[in-house]
Amino acid sequence: MKSATITQRDYKSDLKPIWCPGCGDYGVVQAIYRALAAIGRPPHEVAFVSGIGCSSRIPGYTTTYGFNTLHGRALPIAQGIKLARPELLVIAAGGDGDGFSIGGGHVAHAIRRNIDLTYIVMDNQIYGLTKGQLSPTSPRGLKTVSSAYGSVEDPVNPLLYTLGYGARFVAQATPADMNGLATLIEAGIRYPGFAFINVQSPCVTYGQPEQQLKVHKATMKSLEQMGHDATDRLEAMRLAAHYGIELYTGMLYRDPDPSPTCEAMFAERRLALGASKPSRARVLDAFITGEPPSFRRASRS
DSSP states (O other): OOOTTOOGGGGBOSOOOOSOTTOTHHHHHHHHHHHHHHHTOOGGGEEEEEOSSSGGGGGGGBSSEEEEOSTTOHHHHHHHHHHHOTTSEEEEEEEHHIIIIITHHHHHHHHHHTOSOEEEEEEOSSBTTTTSBOOTTOOTTOOBTTBTTOOOSOOOOHHHHHHHTTOSEEEEEOTTSHHHHHHHHHHHHHSSSOEEEEEEOOOTTTSOGGGSHHHHHHHOEEHHHHTOOTTOHHHHHHHHTTTTTSOEEEEEEEOSSOOOOHHHHHHHHHHHHGGGSOOHHHHHHHHHHOOOOOHHHHHHO
């Protein structure tokens, strides 16, 4: 239940963001404050995990539990936190390089496990923190400090990537529409399972001119206004195929019949095993002795 005493200010730390003036990530962190305030969970009930990059600074700008992990490793840590402390609200954040290059392999497994966490990727098609190299989502032909003659690679499509692996909640937003961004983040947090939100968050220093907020505001197309049925996965995939061509914002896909989460399945299994499950001490001893804890042996005693 939402607490009447929780406001956006309660989630703001004393640290001041040091992004470049005009960076889209300012809008993202403000939208996160708004979403958390709307949900009303106190900061000590929220865990915020990030990788490495400009966008991964966000946990330090909140008063929640924060964990700034290794490059690309936000999702494994976030999953471990949720499984160990399922009562916590867990959010993971990172950039397109963090999420779809070194961390790309973790996305598929977070999706298939369907652990109840929200993954926010700030996608600017460039490595901003390390001075403007190509990222996995950079368009073919883009010239950067690391590709003076232009990229010869096709970009990763984060929307098709997550939908193709079976994600049950996939959305896209931009800080050019703050209300829409905050609403989608709130919806992702409330969704009972893994939720992916791709935020087109422009890099004002190294990003392309056509990817800046003023252009977003003029060209974005609201899926809700288009009458898109967010329960239609095939149509969501058709729209997602226009990544990099059209800026569709809103809910691409939301499974109307969510599957049980991983942590719910584990809780059900623990209940079914009852007294036959080994104690935590027995499991820890197994790591020392090398002898696996036996459910069958415990059930016969």
